[in-house]
Amino acid sequence: MTLLWSPVELGGIPLAHRLAMAPMTRDRSTPEGVPTAMNAEYYAQRASMALIITEGAQPSEDGQGYLLTPGVHTAEHVEGWRRVTDAVHAEGGRIVIQLMHVGRVSHPSNTPHGRRPVAPSPVRPAASMFTATGMEPMPEPRELSPAEIAETVEDFRRAAAAAMRAGADGVEIHGANGYLLHQFLSGNANRRTDRYGGSIENRIRFAVEVATAVAEEIGAERTGFRISPGNPFNDIVEDDAPQLYRALVTALAPLGLAYLHVAHGGDEALLKSIRSDWPGPLLLNRGGSDLQARVKDLEEGLADVITVGTMALANPDLVARIKAGAPLNEPDRATFYGGGERGYTDYPTLAETARALT
């Protein structure tokens, strides 16, 4: 465990130790996408994590897919995020805002403008999503024109600048889990015949353009990037994952980003090759595994930092609990998405549990 508690530098972001919080959408911002005082409290409670990677925040109206997710593209969003970053910093924590454009994983009734979702190609994902009127199939998206692709890159650039104005320590670009960047990467969601589709070189172009623009805007040392090789979530098919991710990682490497965050899907050989191709810090999310397996990744040199999602969600004092060898609270899946304080800010700390027992 000694390595776990040793400091590390992610580009321009110094971390006190190596256990970070993975990004998790919680659908508890205002209908306008403004982070609230309750959101600030939730993140501040978890400030002892080495780094908090926030829930995905949409860089534009088109980027929204789920209800009550935060935005990071208006003055009100910046004000709301400022509340969050101030609260985390006051507790000595570090926080980066995840920039998440959902692309085709959306529904008109979940967006402020009510328009059709946008995507690399008009390919409907074979999946449904939660809307204000219950579960609905996702509609066929509209294909982005080359000019709109360039505009979307600029949306990411502006959102990164907004995140920095809001006091974040940096941003993480969401290139994973079947959302817009991942849709461009995958051969089944991306059927384009222009310079953004077809060959691997073309399919990685959008992701690299976004990373380049964001790094130019706020500094590469403040920019992280998340990938999820081989993850079929949101109807993604990747039949060339080893070559695809090798090409992407090699193209991102010269940018000198703060970190690469891998949401690991199980291909151990691919993970090892990414580790050796990536020259910078690597954050690893071995989803669904116990803590021992994750710490082993660190000790075996597969990662520089490990990230945990649901463990941090359910344990505001996760670091103290692990150090004390104390049992962990179990996450309540029923309250993951939407709602109020229950299942959000009311998970007890060790001290609170002890008080309740006496």
Ligand SMILES: Cc1cc2nc3c(=O)[nH]c(=O)nc-3n(C[C@H](O)[C@H](O)[C@H](O)COP(=O)(O)O)c2cc1C
């Ligand atoms: C409630 C919930 C919301 C999530 N939202 C996001 C998100 O906004 N962005 C993202 O990249 N991953 C998201 N994920 C995936 C997590 O970051 C993580 O990869 C996943 O939970 C598996 O890791 P774990 O076992 O450490 O929780 C979410 C997961 C959960 C449980």
